[in-house]
Amino acid sequence: MNLRRFLAAVTAPLAVLGTTTVAGSLPAQASAQPGPLSTVKWKACPEYSDQVLDWMGVRDKAWFRATMARMDCGTVEVPLNYADPSGRSISVAVTRLPATDHAHRLGSLAVNPGGPGGSGYLMPIELSQPGAPTAKLNERYDLIGFDPRGVGYSTKVDCEAGGPAGVQAQGLAGLQGWAGLQGLQAQGVQAQGVSPSQITEDDARQMYDKQVQANKDCAQADPAFIGQLTTGNVARDLDRIRIGLGEKKLSYLGVSWGSWLGPVYRSLFPGKVARMWVDSVAPPDPRMDAFEAGRAKATAMDFSRMAAWMARFDDTYGFGTTPEQVEAALAELRRDFDAHPRTFTDLERPVDGFVIAISAAQPSVAWPLAAKVLAELRDATGPTAPPTVKEVLGGGERTPPPAGVPEMDNSTANQAIFCNGDGGARDFDSAWAAYQDGLTRYPVTGVLSFPVPSCAGWPLPVEHIRLLHTGGSLQLSGHRYESVSAYEWTGDMQDAVGGEVFTVEDDMHGSALMEPGCATHVVAYLDTGDPGATGCQGVPVPTGPDELPKAGAQLAGSQPQFGAMSAGR
Structure with missing residues (x-):
């Protein structure tokens, strides 16, 4: 792996954390209202050329293609607007990687890599790679990937977002x-x-x-479409997927913005979650400021x-x-x-x-x-x-992707999901004052913030969801020293929705799924309901100037190189 790819793997956030929360005051029962039938229309999965797989960073093409061959691909038709379920409908792309130990199958585990706007279509394959510490999840779970509305193979609209x-x-x-x-x-x-x-x-x-x-x-x-790109609607789409799969309950594994989507789903659909683990936890506060x-x-x-x-x-x-x-x-x-x-x-x-x-x-x-x-x-x-x-x-020219590369993230969905849920200040004066304050408080790193709110002038209505304590099994893994998802947000989310805090003693965004000493607890929890510990070490700090920590090297070398998990979202 060259230096630039290494940096992208270990320093770019897996997700921009869709903490700008979300959508909708509709009741959870909305998914049961009339509208498109909640069935999965299965079809042939995409085929990817060697050039596409090379560009995606797939190392073992034979394994990838064999895994794709046993994966199911399809779509679920859902209402664009759940307040008008008989109106315009859209499609959400779904994948299913069936459990290899069907006799001991635990159910379906939906996975989300973050964003907002990240593609989860190939995430079941990413988690199942040979040598990946999460590979055992596919033994007893059908791994369910999906492209949220507005992303990848799902219905989408592109604009010059941002x-x-x-x-x-x-x-x-x-x-x-x-x-x-x-x-x-x-x-x-x-x-x-x-x-x-x-x-x-x-x-x-x-x-x-x-x-x-x-x-x-x-x-x-397309204001009618873009106005419905909200975390709440993605959660409602996820419940349509659950129904289409014929599952009474759905387990869930999410990272970064996925750690917001999970609690939103749990709040909107109490009693529909079996086990849920969210990593690098988002704050429950919808304010972007x-x-x-x-x-x-x-x-x-x-x-x-x-x-x-x-x-x-x-x-x-x-x-x-x-x-x-x-x-x-x-x-x-x-x-x-x-x-x-x-x-x-x-x-x-x-x-x-x-x-x-x-x-x-x-x-x-x-x-x-x-x-x-x-x-x-x-x-x-x-x-x-x-x-x-x-x-x-050094600059260096970036090779344009070959034809057929799946969309790893969608900037329109990212911006819309942020802004359709942003309840914070968007005026210039507040942002400029906060920027100046940051320069004073943080003389070295304060300049990394900017005086322009990303949702300035966004004209579509802001919707809100009230997170709830709904009971059920939930693990919230926060990273004590992380800057992308501040550790204190883990406790804030626990106050809002309940669950148990699992502390990772590192500063690496999303490492609980990739660092073996942590992932073993994620797998144990989803397998048995008990993580077996209340925390893990995570990626250790280097012991000297010339050391690339072994765990860090493993993280850089084994992190999935295709799909949204490595898209820097």
């Missing part, structure tokens, strides 16, 4: 890795000729106006952990022997690069304080690499970029 400010407006959500920086530089502020570290209030107002117009244009592409503030705080806290780690290896990095010295040195380095951006002849764009900030916001598995980048930038004399800096920030 507009020119979309990348920045998602702030930390889209910029956890250097790969995210490349996306930022390719559009958004950089496309307007403005460095993220030097945004003035006038720049921000222009960005805000463009975001408002882009959101209005997107919503008007509070969501971004929580992420900014968690990112700064994790940076302090990185500073303490770097202080242990001052002989290597030279930023100080105490966490306070390292933090002060990096704050000064960021200010220096803002005032005097470095230009290297072999990089497309100048390197400013924003690169310092994003290097300081890496998860622990990448700390040796990030610290080396920071040290090289401090000592760089030019004219060419230092070797590690060039590896990380």
